[in-house]
């Protein structure tokens with residue numbers, strides 16, 4: 495298999511790290527780092543809220559999904575749940591989407607429960623609605639190669655949806671394709687297209703890596719959960735409905751059925767062994 499070549503995208507990678515967003519470079523590269531985008535007084539307030547929340551709610555027992563241990567499932571206090579509404583952030587995102595909506599916001603952290611790497615993937619196969627979505631990573635700690643910082647494969651959003659969900663095969667792009675792990679300080683943000691391949695290395699030292707992940711999209715997308723700026727441009731609101739009711743039967747429901755069958759068979763085997771003992 496001859497791997498794909500990155501081509502002219504390589505020339506734009508260094509330009510995707512600046513104090514001001516270039517929407518043209520973002521659309522070319524699939525990610526963009528903006529330095530000093532969030533005022534420090536806001537960061538200090540969020541860091542204070544996070545420390546209190548972590549100490550009170552997470553430090554002793556955090557609900558950890560073994561398949562995605564970085565995701566914080568506990569309900570956030572309002573000051574943290576509303577980080578995506580920060581006006582400086584909305585001003586930037588409106589440059590991409592004048593009628594601006596939210597898809598979702600969550601925290602993805604690397605603490606003592608989640609030091610392992612995150613495999614290479616893109617997010618769109620786990621989302622729904624339209625693929626014009628931009629995730630903004632907002633670090634409340636430093637985020638770099640040492641503490642498991644978010645890392646991007648430039649240009650890979652041009653591939654679109656790959657037909658399945660999971661760990662992508664980097665052999666199709668080959669070893670020459672660059673992987674960029676920006677060193678982010680609190681106040682910096684990183685924009686990432688939902689189809690851009692990304693991953694993170696293991697946490698090998700330094701402070702816990704604390705990232706807010708907020709995904710924005712045009713207000714024409716029916717999967718939107720809130721209008722943030724401008725006007726609604728969709729006639730339907732799928733997010734009013736439970737997502738797990740969209741399919742009568744699907745790959746996901748089939749996997750759950752098969753797992754239930756396996757559990758039942760294993761239960762029978764255990765019961766047989768116990769009966770024989």
Ligand SMILES: [Fe+2]
Nearest residue numbers: 615616617692
């Ligand atoms: Fe992701």
